[in-house]
Amino acid sequence: MDRRKFLKSLGIGMAGMTCGGILGQGRLHAQGLVEGKEFLSILIDTTRCIGCRSCELACAQTYDLPIPNIEDNSVFEKERRTTETQWTIVNRYKTDKGTVYAVKRCMHCNQPACVSACLVKAMKKRQVGPVTWDDNCMGCKMCAFSCPFDKAILEAHSPSPRIRKCFLCWDKRLVKGEIPACVEACPTEALVFGTRRDLLEDARTRLYRQPDRYVHQIYGETEVGGTSVMYLSAVPFEQLGFRTDLGTTALPELSTGFLYAVPIIFVLWPAFLLGVHRATKEKEEE
Amino acid sequence: MRGKQASPEARTLKDFIAFIIAELKPRGKIFTPFNIISAPILALGIILIIYRLINGLGSVVAEAPGFPWGIWIGFNVMVGVAFAGGAYVLTFVVYILRSEKYHPIIRATILNGFLAYVFYAGAILLDLGRWWNIVNPLIGNKFGVNSVLFLVAWHFLLYMIAEFLEFSPAFAEWLGLRRIRKILRSFTLAAVIFGITLSTLHQSGLGALVMMARPNIHPLWYTEFIPVLFFVSGIFGGLSMVIFEGTISSRVFGYQLTNDFRRSYDDIVLGLAKTCAAVMFVYLFLKALVLIHGAHLSLIASPMGYWYLTEVVGLTLIPCILYLRGFRDRNIKVIRIAAVLTMAGIIINRCNYVFIAYKWYVPLSERYIPSWQEVVMALTIVFAHIWVFRWIAHRMAVYRKPPAWAVEQDRREEKKTLEVAL
Secondary structure: OOHHHHHHHHHHHHHHHHHHHHHHHHHHHOOOOOOOOOOEEEEEEOOOOOOOOHHHHHHHHHOOOOOOOOOOHHHHHOOOOOOOOOOOEEEEEEEOOEEEEEEEOOOOEOOOHHHHHOOOOOEEEOOOOOEEEOOOOOOOOHHHHHOOOOOOEEOOOOOOOOEEOOOOOOOOOHHHOOOOHHHHHOOOOOEEEEEHHHHHHHHHHHHHHOOOOOOOOOEOOOHHHOEOEEEEOOOOHHHHOOOOOOOOOOOOHHHHHHHHHHHHHHHHHHHHHHHHHHHHHHHHHO | OOHHHHOOOOOOHHHHHHHHHHHHOOOOOOOOHHHHHHHHHHHHHHHHHHHHHHHOHHHOOOOOOOOOOOHHHHHHHHHHHHHOHHHHHHHHHHHHOOOHHHHHHHHHHHHHHHHHHHHHHOOHHHHOOOHHHOOHHHHOOOOOOOOHHHHHHHHHHHHHHHHHHHHHHHHHHHHOOHHHHHHHHHHHHHHHHHHHHHHHHHHHHHHHOOHHHHHHEOOOOOOOOHHHHHHHHHHHHHHHHHHHHHHHHHHHOHHHOOHHHHHHHHHHHHHHHHHHHHHHHHHHHHHHHHHHHOOOHHHHOOHHHHHHHHHHHHHHHHHHHHHHHHHHOOOHHHHHHHHHHHHHHHHHHHHHHHHHOEOOOOOHHHOOOOOHHHHHHHHHHHHHHHHHHHHHHHHOOOOOOOOHHHHHHHHHHHHHHHHHHO
16 A cells, blocks of 8 residues: 555545544534533432323333323322333322422433443443443343343343333434433423533532522432432432432442453463473473 | 164264164163153243243243342352352363372263253353344354453353363264364363363352442342352352262262272262362351451341351351361261252352342342242253263263273373373
């Protein structure tokens, strides 16, 4: 390859990479949703939630899930968990400050355990935040086993099961430049959408402005290394069924120590074994 | 045993096929108690397996939201692999340390280990929701290199190949393939070294698999040393399996045991018992260290704490002491009891990580309890392993001496390497 050809292909390659990058996020950028490469997030203010379940309905409509009857208040009698057909769930909690509604769904961790667990990269943390799923999945359920929030759910009764959970409307709406359906449907702005950085600012502002309205914590700011779905509350988060013992370490970091040891053992162990084998041989010959 | 004579040196394809067909026929009594129990379970299990693979997991698996893994992973895969650990430990002792003492049991142990991997790693398939995608991590329909499971999957596959190579001379002897046996024999050392390395990594890797689930595992069981604990417990678990398996095999296959083997058998078991006791001591020491270092002593006085004590004291410390006593008094019976207790301890330990101490805070009514179908299918895997093992051990030189030509071949090879070395 001569120099001109080399420079030419280098130039084309670089141009391609740059343009690809721009075009890749362009679809979102054009709608003014993404500034740069930040995670998109949802901030949920449980003090504003009225338990109307519009978000549940919007979610079901977007992903063609069974339509919930949102008039039916009997569902609040039990604390529900998300299922393969209900990806976002409003629960009612009796707390120190009366009845509080809290919507539960995949938290879209900044460093998700499910993504680290996946041996075929079917679970993926998208550059703009959502944790999505692809159909090269084996269905090993290690993502479900590792999830600290119990939100990765494999369809039980399907011969070809998929992981079903909130995808932050990545494939249905975000790529078209629309905001998640649940946020759009919320009549009280209990859910707001934006970049994680902006929403954290917003959340802190609310905490400072109305210190009596909230407990001074943003759930999801530091939990398991931070999540893209964050909560504000008037009562301690345990009362809303949240786990507060998760720690701030990103869960994938817990197995990196082992993974780092693997190549070391792989190189040293055979050499050691061969050495021992040789050493015992000489003894025999004497 | 007549069929055997007609065997080897198959000159024509026809002879070869006739030989294989003759070998496929069952030998010995058909209506043994074991067969009467295992055959119906196997038949039912195979039907259930096909049913499950077609209709999906929910058709047979107990419904328990939040408990993704059940007895197929906890018992079949995790325990099966721990029990197969005897193979790499003994290949280390026999081929690397060159201890002739354990040579008589090496083939049976390797075969057992190989089949354990085939069937118990194979049991993963049952638990895969999208089982037809099992080749994806191997063919690169995305290599999830950050995943511990990716590592474990590859290691399973490679280790199966290594163990097959270790056992393959016996296959060649059976088929009378002299030249091929010579070639396969030359792979043994490489396969052993590779196999031990792989085993070290995936025995501990199975432990590393659960590490990300820290919030979900009871603090008495969760420690950053889980991989080390899995590795160490795999050693004594595997050796206990060797003792247990030997107890049964020496009766079933007694007719083909050489006199040398019979004479040395007690010494072998005593040696294994001593090793087990030593390794268990190391394990218990680690456990104690982890418990004190984690400042979890206060958790002992709770239901989960008592369960922890059952596992660590009842099914690890007590068998450890029994092993020591059995070794001291040369009492094989006590050693056998110790082996069974140790194995129970391993089963409980592995299942704890997968579904018992996992999400311990969930009330019993919402917990995972295996369905009868799951149990039948889990037993099917075990029985299939035993049936195939029995079939091979009756036909190939697993317990009996290899044919004269094979012994001669080994001697010549050894002489050659000695000459080269000198």
